[in-house]
Amino acid sequence: MSLSGIFPIERWNFTTQSMLNVLSDEDFKYLVSHQSDQEYHKGEVIFREGTVPAGIFIVKKGKVKKYKTDRGGKEQIIYVANEGELIGYHAVLSGERYPDSAAALETSLLSFIPAEDFMEVLNRSPNFTHRLLKALSHEFTVLTNSISVFAQRTATERLAIALIVLREKFKDVNAEKKDTDLNISRADLANMAGIAQENVIRLLKEFKDEGILSTEGRKIRILDIQSLVKKSNYR
Amino acid sequence: MSLSGIFPIERWNFTTQSMLNVLSDEDFKYLVSHQSDQEYHKGEVIFREGTVPAGIFIVKKGKVKKYKTDRGGKEQIIYVANEGELIGYHAVLSGERYPDSAAALETSLLSFIPAEDFMEVLNRSPNFTHRLLKALSHEFTVLTNSISVFAQRTATERLAIALIVLREKFKDVNAEKKDTDLNISRADLANMAGIAQENVIRLLKEFKDEGILSTEGRKIRILDIQSLVKKSNYR
């Protein structure tokens, strides 16, 4: 079931997915001329907060969590990047170190693109540059949404929102399957919603008792998206 | 007393202040050719979340809060823009509505620049465009910092951070005055730190009792920035 009209999902997703499409064939060829593909297993770190960026990454397959880690090692997941999305570009563009880390949420394939190539294509293609400005500005919407929710919303609402956002991420666009299983650890879910893990488990049980979702092992299946949207109390 | 080395203040500030300096005289003249200045009194709204943008604003004098409002009217302050900073550009660049609102925190003077002029200068000046990409990417750092803090830090830590960030905003760069008075309502402080107002007041009292700050009417003066930084528990 689609979220159209009942939950503004576009406010929760970055818009880098179709960005490479605006490149000419020539520029695209240049961009990927020195690329390299690498497979990452679940949990493997792609880049670390605080390190100097060598380039950007394209998520070819799989899912990647972008997260910040505090002094005590506690993680806060900022964003889940899906197939087709770019990551690592903030540090390259701002000339700073990576402000966050990225790790694979499941087996993933990523393409690495050297920073110089990325910056050169930026210089060559005003179209691409404008598209990037657009995407970065849209990120302000996504991130300020998160701030607002984390600052003011209850754990229940935050978990509901996280589940809705994840349901979209886990949809397999190539499958006919109607139901989507979210395969994500309770620890990652907690780190995404900013809630203690035990509380996540309790709330999931409540949601289960209310018929909103079911679980099978670690997997979560949303049964009643409308009720979940209501639980999120998010316009 | 400067924060150098004890608190990474640059992670909390956007970097649009010197951006117009990269424009040539010609481009700058074009940019401001149709500008108009307007004074806003404390509390006056500059633009509202959800409205279609007509242009961007430069804060000429004063301070402006950027905030989101939820269904119940509750505010979350996302950022405080100081003299020289640009606001309202995200919506223009992304072609979306304003994702947040902006209102004057004190009597302020703002220059309005029509969207078309801003976009035209973007087309004319690759330098400016790259500078903007840089600034937008840096925003990711600032905003993800906020997310991480709001999701995981205690009210005490969040208030301490908010006070430190505000102290920098309220510094008068033209004055010889060593001490800085923060003139901000408890409601705004609460909306900035994401805490209930009564709790802000209680924590301020604690900070006062510990010699960290003093108050006079609404005004807050930081007496011991080092202890405040320690309270923030932020590296």
Added chain:
DNA sequence: CGCAAAAACTGATATTTATCAGCTTTTAAT
């Protein structure tokens, strides 16, 4: 398939923070 380790779960309690109701002080307008 078996098994050890990791993850999910449960119950109890502690801690943190918000809310409510009222009083006091400050501000800003006249």
Added chain:
DNA sequence: ATTAAAAGCTGATAAATATCAGTTTTTGCG
């Protein structure tokens, strides 16, 4: 200077959430 309204403050209590300690289930590897 005065005054009403707004803002700041206080005390008590309620609610939300985290932490702790342990048990049960799932996962993934050999």
